[in-house]
Amino acid sequence: MIKVAGLTVLLSLMALDGLPQTKPGGDRTRLPKPWSDAEVVWHLADETDATGGHPLLKTQGEGVKMGVPLSGDERAASRKRGGDGTVATFDGSSWLALESTPGGKPFPEPDALTVFTRVKATKTGGLFHSNLFSLVVHESGLAVAILGVADADGAMYREIPLSPLTLNTWHDVAVRYRAGFLDFIVDGQLLNHVSVPGKPQAILTGPTVLGGWRIDNPPVSSFPKPVIAFLFQRLFTGLMDHAAVWNRALTDAELARLSGVSALAGPGPVSEAQRCLADYHAFFTASRQKDTVACEKLGFAMRRFMARDPRRPTYHLTAPMDAILDPAGAFYYKGQYHIFSYRNLVSLLACNPLAHYVSDDLIHWKDRPIALWPDSDLDVNGIWLANLFFDDQRQLSTIYTALGKEGKYGVLARSHDDLLSFTDKQAVMTDQVHHDGHTWKDGNTWYSLTTRQHWGERPGDLGDAIVLLSSPDLVNWTERGTIFDARKHPAPRSDQQRQGFTEYPYLLPFGDKHVLITGTRPVQYWVGRFDQSKPAFVPDDPTGKLLDYLNPFHCFNPLAIDHKGPGGTERRIIQAMHLYTSGQVDGILWYGAHVLPRILTREGDHLHQEPVPEVAVLRGKHDQRKNVLIRPGATDLLAGIEGDALEIIAEFDPGTATRFGLKVRTAAGGRGGTTVFYDVSKDQFGAADNLKIPAPYPELGQGPAYLKKGQRVQMRLFLDRSMLEIFVNGQTGSGIFNNDVKGTGLDLFSEGGAATLTALDVWELKPAWPLTN
Structure with a gap:
């Protein structure tokens, strides 16, 4: 069930096999089966509904172009699917909306629905949205269905992950709901058969959208428009051939014919990702x-x-x-x-x-x-x-x-x-x-x-x-x-x-x-x-x-x-x-x-x-060092100690150094890595190099340590794959290593003079979950 601006419909975004073009106020009798009983059919050569049952789609923004001609193999494929070789293009900034229905009278809500789309996505985003059902390509490339469901305790939207959808490729994509199950069919293959407990129910109000998922008029009107868009909108970039809506579940044979195959293929072996x-x-x-x-x-x-x-x-x-x-x-x-x-x-x-x-x-x-x-x-x-x-x-x-x-x-x-x-x-x-x-x-x-x-x-x-x-x-x-x-x-x-x-x-x-x-x-x-x-x-x-x-x-x-x-x-x-x-x-x-x-x-x-x-419960293999002199330029001072899930407690005597500390996630020979330092003259600790700090705030990277002059400096570090946590005299920094981090080594450094590592304890830390056999 899908409510479209007060009308319960089902959208099928798909190539329309053998669908003749119609003009505004189209004639349903001219449409071949199964299109003849579709609730709405948008050819997308223009804004009209081929069944003649609905008003024009309205373009929201300037980033949607309708009736754009294809060429070469893409044009031939469109015509083979019943298209006319033209499509609607979306640039990720705009969408098409159906604001209302004839007379504002809702149709009886069906017990089943089908969504079928022929679409070529060049970026991720929403394909279709209504008050009951939406279909979105997540930023990972994963197709996700969003369905309104109700049970004895209330009603809400439920996100249902389906299967990945390859970008920059034409696909016939179908979603079918019947008897409490949701089917996801791509290019004539059944990829998912998912149980959905509860009764489908429209949750919010607002127009039906092609080329986007968006919550209409969210309760944050004072927020800036870009913030509202980030929170409540995912728009589509790519090409869409046709769109149609049924108030029933299409049969396997009908879906196969619309997908251009003789019969639907089964789901095949289930991967661990699935x-x-x-x-x-x-x-x-x-x-x-x-x-x-x-x-x-x-x-x-x-x-x-x-x-x-x-x-x-x-x-x-x-x-x-x-x-x-x-x-x-x-x-x-x-x-x-x-x-x-x-x-x-x-x-x-x-x-x-x-x-x-x-x-x-x-x-x-x-x-x-x-x-x-x-x-x-x-x-x-x-x-x-x-x-x-x-x-x-x-x-x-x-x-x-x-x-x-x-x-x-x-x-x-x-x-x-x-x-x-x-x-x-x-x-x-x-x-x-x-x-x-x-x-x-x-x-x-x-x-x-x-x-x-x-x-x-x-x-x-x-x-x-x-x-x-x-x-x-x-x-x-x-x-x-x-x-x-x-x-x-x-x-x-x-x-x-x-x-x-x-x-x-x-x-x-x-x-x-x-x-x-x-x-x-x-x-x-x-x-x-x-x-x-x-x-x-x-x-x-x-x-x-x-x-x-x-x-x-x-x-x-x-x-x-x-x-x-x-x-x-x-x-x-x-x-x-x-x-x-x-x-x-x-x-x-x-x-x-x-x-x-x-x-x-x-x-x-x-x-x-x-x-x-309590973090000590994770400690495993233990290594120690004592009284290591750190001269400027020296490397490989902690050879043999490495890992990407470690607790490190290091105590230093500053000596004559102006700056000293540890290097973590280094490669062979002490190359690369991230520097965790203490600056003697500024009484500051910090970290630099190979850290992911998306917002370049100058306040970040270093902070006060509240240590007395000449006091020994203790650094406590936690490495956990991509994460780094630093504690110096109760002051903290939590950082993320850049994606190119591969080194697992540990080293020391000093600048301006020699410092001494008076004591070092390193523990390998076990996972908090038994993640491997």
């Missing part, structure tokens, strides 16, 4: 059924397959297959640590649920069922950052940023099954701004900190505002005022810096001070005093410090507090993400990883971070 895609799909079903055992097994199976990528981290938290993004919720409960994050393939932050990971020790993570679903009108467009707490009745609760049919607001929900799922959804912040809120209770009053985003439109140097809300009961909220204003960067290197952009604010008490951390670019924090009566946060120093000195976009969450410190004291655990690590296995993409969980404390005017000591 099994991984099937596991991703099955994970959704198992999650909806709250089957924790199945989800753990399916997650592990996907991880074992994706571990083949030599860049993929082995002991950092990643998603099983797709992307892990912000730690959208971090909580310690009944002896376990919980992390929530976004889960989607195509739409990422649109119409997305929250994935769920759980650990007993912050190192070994298990995949739990998807916890929070965009299955109501309150959040159908997607769920953004959520934070957890106990309400006044000691019930596990969350307030999350919801993208609903009526706008973007805060929704309160509760878990009655130990964080397995959330129900009792209630919109509680509809008149106030809510973007990535931090909620806590002080005395008899609840408070929530959120961000009012201005996108650079405030006068002067003011950027986004950090706003405080209060409530007596978590339901009725009052805006108390702005407690802090971000500032526009004086020498911006990105739109975010130019706008004074910020998000996910956290206000944390540390003794007699508070620390405000905000998601600026890069992430900043301030130590100061919070005056609740005004309200206002007044920093001791208006110049913010960085939470991470290598990561340009360090999504973080510091709200997990346990009681496992010395003597049973509380520890504040900070979780954070690194977006820029990525890779693929057999065309299946993954990207993003969370850094090692860190213990967060305050030392005077700055924060201190150390990796949780």
